[in-house]
Amino acid sequence: MTRNRLYILLIVMSLLGYTWLISQFFIAENLKTNSVCLFKNITDIPCPSCGSTRSILEILKGNFLEALYINPLGFLGFAVLIIIPLWLLFDVLQKKHTLYLVFLRLEKNIKKTPIAIILILLIITNWIWNIAKNL
């Protein structure tokens, strides 16, 4: 993964994320489609990150507890959506690659067994909770 490919991917993903959020924010409740999640549409089981959109929408309305109940990953998504575009802008304007270096270091650290096990357990716990809540 080179710097430019990562940055293009991040730009596309943030644009998609914002378009998706804005469309969900303004579409009336009764017009909303069920889900774009392939996994949920095929298996009828919510995936670990199902409910992130609803969670972020609740955060935007200020209902933090409600957001935490729907899906805690919404907070992560919200933080990423705010930080990544700003960081990208900074890097591109300054012609630096700080974000790329951080990404590489994170990728290396996350593969270490203790950290990986904790993260996997957290995701699985969240997944079980999602299924139990029937999101």
Next chain:
Amino acid sequence: MDSQKTDLFIISNSKYFESHHLPQIREQLLKLDNSKWGMIQTLQFQDPTTLLIVSLLVGTLGIDRFMIGDTGLGIGKLLTCGGFGIWAIVDLFLIMGATKEKNMAKLQQVIY
């Protein structure tokens, strides 16, 4: 390394690499020292077809990307429901090529 061993390697492992990489691999192996043959023979490569099946079944969770070692991309896919469903579909077409590239990188690491 003699051409018999090189051809044996190419024949038994050609499905793990892009076809345009094969001439380059052959050339590199011919130049390689004989002592590295054992190491190269025991290298384990990821099967692109297996990855395609994994991508079909649990691509939205990013498992395919985790398997080939793209942990960062895997997390990205996991946290966005397979990139809003689009990335998961795009990856069905990209994952075999990506796997072959990773195999090539692995071989290069041993050669040098």
